[in-house]
Amino acid sequence: MKIRILPSLLIIFFFLIFIIFYKGLKNTNSYTPVTNSKKLIPNFSANLFKNEKMISSNEIFKDDKFYLLNIWSSWCVPCREEHIYLIELGKKKNLDIIGLNYKDKKKNAKKFLLDLNNPYNIIILDKNGTLAIEWGAFGVPETFLIHKKKILKKIVGPLNERSVLEIKKIIK
Amino acid sequence: MNMIKYFFIVFFFINFNFLNAQEKDLKSEITKNLRCLICQGQSVYDSDSEFANSLKIVVDKKLNEGFNEEQIYKYLKEKYGEWILYEPEFKKNTYFLWLLPILIFLIGGIAIFKLFIIKKN
Numbered sequence: 001m002k003i004r005i006l007p008s009l010l011i012i013f014f015f016l017i018f019i020i021f022y023k024g025l026k027n028t029n030s031y032t033p034v035t036n037s038k039k040l041i042p043n044f045s046a047n048l049f050k051n052e053k054m055i056s057s058n059e060i061f062k063d064d065k066f067y068l069l070n071i072w073s074s075w076c077v078p079c080r081e082e083h084i085y086l087i088e089l090g091k092k093k094n095l096d097i098i099g100l101n102y103k104d105k106k107k108n109a110k111k112f113l114l115d116l117n118n119p120y121n122i123i124i125l126d127k128n129g130t131l132a133i134e135w136g137a138f139g140v141p142e143t144f145l146i147h148k149k150k151i152l153k154k155i156v157g158p159l160n161e162r163s164v165l166e167i168k169k170i171i172k
Numbered sequence: 173m174n175m176i177k178y179f180f181i182v183f184f185f186i187n188f189n190f191l192n193a194q195e196k197d198l199k200s201e202i203t204k205n206l207r208c209l210i211c212q213g214q215s216v217y218d219s220d221s222e223f224a225n226s227l228k229i230v231v232d233k234k235l236n237e238g239f240n241e242e243q244i245y246k247y248l249k250e251k252y253g254e255w256i257l258y259e260p261e262f263k264k265n266t267y268f269l270w271l272l273p274i275l276i277f278l279i280g281g282i283a284i285f286k287l288f289i290i291k292k293n
Contacts, residue, residue, distance in 0.1 A: 006283060013279075103222060129226025130233065136251035138209040138223045 039151050041144075042134040049101055049109070049123035060122060066095045066171045067146040070120070071132055073102045074112035076140040082158035083116045089164060090119035095171055099123035102132055102140050145170060202231050202241055205258045206248065215258065 045056040061067055070086060072079040090097050099120035101109050113120075126132055135144065137156075145153040145167055152170060155163050203217035203224075210221040216228065227248075234244050248256050260266045 006286065009279070103226075128229050129222060130230050133226055133230050133251065138252070 041146055041149050041151060044131060044134050046100075046124040046126065046131055049099070049106075049125055052125075055122075055124065060098060060124070061146060061149055063096070064148065067098055068095055068167070069098045069100060069135070069144040069146060071100045071102050071126075071135070071137055071140050071142045073104045073140045074108040075104065076102075078158040079141045080112075080116065082141055082160075083119070085159040085161075085164045086119040087117055089167065090121075092168075092171065096121045100126055100131060100135075102126050103129050198241065199228070199231055199235060202235075202244055203228055205245075206231075207256050207258055209252065209256065 041057060041061060043057050045054050047053065048055055068086075068089060086097060089095060097120050099122070101123055103126065124131070132138075132140075132142075135142075136154075139156070141158055143155040143159060143163075144151050145155075153167065200217055204215050206216040206227065208214045208216050208219040208221060208224045208227075210223045211219050214224075216224045216231075231244060234247065239247065245257055254261060260269060262270055
């Protein structure tokens, strides 16, 4: 009887491990950070795109309206795709779009805006990518909807029709 | 005499490992424990992606501001969640993970005990 316990325990043990791994097969193996919605925006100061002047986050998000912070770059292909949605959202009166130009060359960024129009009310610079980390972003494009210094929604990757509809619904 | 010569040669080669002083600083230690979120499976230290390079700058900046290792981990955890750290915390849903090796060790111990010691008697 004593010898019987060990093999059966082992079988149960490996069976459990098998179940765990089998279930793990179906999980996605890429991770997107937990959406830190309802969190306060970070405090920062950054250079303006147009004249390199310093501006603080309090000055940017001072009004009682909705803000959309969009991290973009001229070298990022999905940014080109989502640009039409930004222009569409830029027509909304109670929404200011803030651009965060991520690790970009000024010349290329200017050409990008000239080609595709400029939906941004303010553009700030992030030359070494540290500002994007303050926001908890890890790539381009990424978009944050902000109201009263709180992050209401975070969209990783390019905007699409569905996310634009959701944004419109919130800012209504 | 020969022995001493060999000893010095071996000693000399062993010390080569320590010549790369950069390996030992705190910044590399921290970045080695951070997971790169773009190229998952690589640490920030190993990765050369845009995200990892920026994160290295941030870690450097925070160290200069006087943050210690724990504070930097906490800061990044707030931004990106616990996943960014390679070493998982000891909490409710990681009990199993942390205690499994001990459990296996105990089961193995019992097995050895049963097979050899009890049989002997």
